Amino acid sequence: MSDLKKAKQKPRRGAPRKSEPNARVRILKTATELFYRDGIQVTGVDTLAARTGVSKTSLYRTFESKDALIAAVLSGQDREYWAWWDRIIASAAANPRAQLKAILTAIGRHTGTSAYRGCPFINAAVELADTNHPGHARVVANKLELKRRLTDFCRQLGARNSARLGSRLAMLVNGAYATGPITGTSHIESDLVAAAFSIIENALHDDGAASG
Template sequence: MTRNLQEHILQTASQLFYSQGIKTTGVDAIVKAAGTTKMSLYKYFPSKDDLVLAHLRKSRAAMLKHIQNGIENSAGDPRQKLLAVFDVFQSLLNTPEFRGCPFINAAAEFAAENNPVQQAAAEFYTDFRKLLADLATQAGITDAELLATQLTTLISGAIVGEQIQRRADTMRNANAAAKILIDYYLAASR
């Protein structure tokens, strides 16, 4: 039961952090929504910061797995796998509960460079860039790191654009730009 309660508290906090923001979501709101006590929350998470970091670690693992599943379910060639990432994000942007990227949101709320929350948010994008660089390398692109950085910029920009103005086709536009970039790098690598 204790593991289930810990997971329930984390899941509840994650939902509130994502829908309402981290700083605006207090411990009292988390406890109330989870139907538990502060004592139980603090038993598993000694501080709100610990809970926030656990939320970001859990979100990071879930998001990377979701992206990898989308890639694996796409067409077989590496170019298509790079483009499949845009489809994964397009489906996330189309959900009614979309409130932006949890990592971008957290980094905006905790903008100080040495803040552990900002660092945890940045770790997702480091892992994501590596995943894209690996796919670019599999496609035979020699400057895979630079392409991965550019694709990450397109995706994160499209997410923020969609957060600001819903149904603006930001991810489709980013996908169109990505096709041009990927084809350019493929041609340059031959």
């Protein structure tokens, strides 16, 4: 390999050019990709620095620790997830049943893509055994927001105990996220939608019988 080619491949240190993202953006992008693809614990700071093209000193100036970087990655993934969710909801008809079906279908479809390697929040929960880790709070916040949004759908559909029903749906969705890559995804879209609405219809029927 020529010296010129080697020079071209060598990561460039220092401030980025005007058209390039800054170090924080580059570090976050690289960490998000590697944490999701390879795992949080397996991906070391040396690897992150080398792949990002920054020194370890620069990385630690930007994030005080790997734990802080993990928390920042999870926060970014959380924002992206709810932005994706909102886009799906906005594309559906303006009624809760259609919107719930749309998001469940999208979730099922997402778990069937070749790039899907599990829910990043469930993956992180497994890797971050310490509940005091700053990333753990981001995982909990994401799953609580999932339950809250599903509960709101149940309330709009007329469920008397919408919190209990929302909790059941959250368990179903998290189960799909966790088992999709393991057990296969050929029917996951239709099965997820059918299972969710079966749970909802049974709950609404029980509510009606109780009030009758």
